[in-house]
Amino acid sequence: MMKPETEDEVAGAVGAATEPLHVVGGGTRAVGRPVPGEVLNLSNLSGITLYEPEALTVVARAGTRLADLEAALSKEGQRLAFEPADWRGLLGHGGHPTVGGMVAANISGSRRVQAGACRDALLGVRFVDGTGAIVKNGGRVMKNVTGYDLVKLMAGSWGTLGVLTEVALKVLPVPAAAATLVVSVEGATAAVAAMSAALGSPHDVTGAAFVPGEGVLIRIEGFAASVEYRADKLEELLVPHGPVRIETDPVRVSAVWKRVTNVTLFAEKGGDVWRLSVRPSDAPALLAGLACEYMLDWGGGLIWALLPEGEDARARLGQFKGHATLIRASEDTRARIAPFHPEPPALAKISADLRARFDPKGILNPGLMG
C-alpha cells in the first residue's frame, strides 16, 4: 500500500505507475466493481488548508477525515448543507470517511432534495490525472464560470479520472431550530403524494422521506419562530394525507434524519442494497415492480431497496427513467452484476473516451464504474 503525504508524492506515484492502482480515501465505501492493483491510500494527505466562515468556504486536503472537517465547521456554527451520508453501518465497514472519498462518490444525504448534492457545494478541486500531472479546476469562490466545470465531472467519478488531492466546499450556517412532521400514511403512492405536497409548498422543506411502518417524515429548519409557523402551516396542508405528529426535540429530530440519511434501516438486515434515482411520481410503480423492502428519500426521488443476494434489480424493472446502483453486495455479486447503471451507448462511449484521455494508462480504479 502507498500512503503519500503530499500532492507531489501522489503525482510521483501515479506518474511512475504502470499497473492498476486502487485509489481509496478512508476505504469506507467499497462500492462498484472490485478493483485490482496496489492500494493508493490518501488518508495521510490531510488537513484543512483554509477556512473562512464569513465567505462560507472551506478548503481541505483529500485525506482529511470528514469528522475533523465537520467538527471545525461546527465550532463556527456551520455545516455541509448536503448532509453527507455515513455508510459504515450499512456496509459494515470500520475506518474513517474522508473528504476526498465523499467528493469522489458525490455523497449526499436527505437535505440533497433542497440544498443540492455534494457536487453542488463543490467549488474547486485539485487532482492528479492518470499521467501524473497536477490539475486544478474551479477555485474557492461561490461563482466561477472560468473555463469548463471539471469540478462537477470529478465529483462522483470514483477516482477513475484522477486522484483528488484537495477540495474546496461551500458551507452554510446551522439553523437555530428544526422540526420533523411525521405523517401516518400507508404505501408508496400516498407517501409520494404527501411528500410532493410538502415540497411544493412555500415552507422550505429540507427533508422528505418515507419509512414504511413509520410514515412520511418532513423536516423544516430555520429560526425558531419561523419553524413553528411553518410546522403549523404544513400540518394543515398534510392532515388530509393522514394524522400528523410534530417532533421538535433537537436530539430526536437529528437522530431520525441520521437514520434516514445513513440508511440505518438496512444495516442489520441481510441482502443486497440498491439505490435508485428516479422521477418521484414514478417511484410507486417501480416499487410495485421491485416488490421488496424499501425506504424513500428525496421526496420519492431516491429509492433504497433491499433485494435478495445476487439478483439484478434492473431485471425486475425493465426500462425506466433514472438509474439504479448496487451499493451493498458481495465482491462476487459486484463482479457479476454491473453495480453502476449501464449507460446508453452514446453516453457510455463519451465516458469511456473521457477516461481514456484523463487516464491513458488505464490505471486509476480501472473498471470500478463499469
Next chain:
Amino acid sequence: MQIPAPDPTIIARRSDIVARLRRVLPADAVIDDPTETRAYECDALAAYRCPPLAVVLPRSTDEVAAALKVCHAEGVPVVPRGSGTSLAGGALPTADSVILGIARMNRVLEVDYADRFIRVEAGRTNLSVTGAVEADGFFYAPDPSSQLACAIAGNIAMNSGGAHCLKYGVTTNNLLGVTMVTMAGEVLQIGGAHMDAGGLDLLGVVCGSEGQLGVVTEATLRILPKPEGARPVLIAFNSNEVAGACVADIIKAGVLPVAIEFMDRPCIRACEDFAKAGYPDCEALLIVEVEGAPAEIDEQLALIRQITMRHDPVEFREAASEDEAKKIWLGRKSAFGAMGQINDYMCLDGTIPVSALPHVLKRIGEMSREYGLDVANVFHAGDGNMHPLILFDANKPGDLETCEAFGAAILKLCVEVGGCLTGEHGVGIEKRDLMPDQYSPADMEAQMRVKDVFDPTWLLNPAKVFPLTVSAGRRAA
C-alpha cells in the same frame, strides 16, 4: 482582441454550403442575404463584430442535427446562439462560420408540479420559464439581469447566475437534464427529471462549456415553490470597508439573505440621477433581501438590523410597503442603464473571496487613478461576484485599449486574491487571453481534452475560451 483569420476555402464554398443547408432545412431557416446576416454579427460585446458565412434558425432538434451534420461534413465552424446577450462574445461569429440560432425553439414541453420540474425548448427566454409556472406559485431561480431577453440555451452554455444565487445557486444547480446535439449531429439525452448522474456527471461539464461541446435544444429545469414573501432593506455606509465588514458579519451570524447587492459612490450617484430612487448620499450602499414567511422575514431583518447598528450606518431603511421595496430595487436594477447614459462602459465579472472585498475595492480605486479612467462598482457582495464598470469614451482614440488593459489588471487582481476571472458571464473571447493567469497549461489541457471527446475536429465555437495559441494545434487538426 485577436480573431482567427477565416478559412478562405470555406468562404469560397459559401454558396455550395448554403445550398446543402437549404436541402435539409425549410427555406426560411437558412439566411445568407448579407443585409440579414448582419443582424448576427455581434452579441452584447458589441465592440467586436463580424458577419457570419450564413445563419440557420432551426425549429426542432432534428433540424439542428441536420444542420450540424452538413456543417460537420463540410468542415465549417458553427457558433451556437441563444438570444445573443453574451457580454463575453460567446456568440461572436467568424466570417467562415455558420451561426446556429436556437431562438425559434421556445416551447414549453412539459410542466410537472408534483415532481417540480419544467421541460422547455432551449431557445425559451429565462423570464418566460418563470412566466409559464408563476400563476401556479412556482418560479425558476437563476435570474441573470438580462433575463427578459436571454435564452435558457445561453444560460446553460455560460452557467449563468444572477442576483439571487446566494440562496438558490446558479444554472448548474437548477439543471436536471438536456437534449444536446453534438457537432457530428448525434442527439444525446443527458440526465432527466431525476436527480444526479448514474455515471460520470456529463451534465455538469456540459453546463458552462460555452457552446463548445454541443448544441443544447431542450432542458429539464428544477422549479421551486415561490416563498410567501420577500423584503429588501437599504443600508448606507460612509466607507466601503465598513460595508464589506458588515456583509461578512451578516453571513457569519447565520443569516442567509437571498441577495446582498453592493454599490459604491459613483454608482449610487449615477443611479440616483437616472432613476430618482431616493438613495442617500453616502460612500457605499447595501441592498439586502430576505424572504420567507412573515415571521421569518421579521426575525432575519431584526438580526440584520442588530448587526448593522454595530457598524454605525448612515441609514437603515426597511421597505414598509411593496412600493418602497420596488423603489429600493429600482436604482440597482437601472444601474447598467444609468451608467450607459453617462458613458460607454465595460462591465467586468471577476469573483473574489468575500474577505478580500475591502482590499480589492481600495486597489481598484488606486488603479482607476493610474489608468485615468473612472470606475463604478456594483456587485453581488454575498458571493463575491464583482461587476466593476469601467467608464471610457469609445470615440476617443486609445480609450478602449486603455479600458481593456485596466479591466485585465482588475481581473488579474481578482485571481491574485484567490478569486477568478469570471463569475457568471463566461470567458468567450473577452477573457480568453487571460486564462493562463488563472490556469496552468496542465489545467487547460485537462479542459481541452473534454472538448476533444465531444468535438474531435474542434468545429463548435472553436475560437473561444482557450487562448488561440493554446488551442491552435487542435483547431488546425
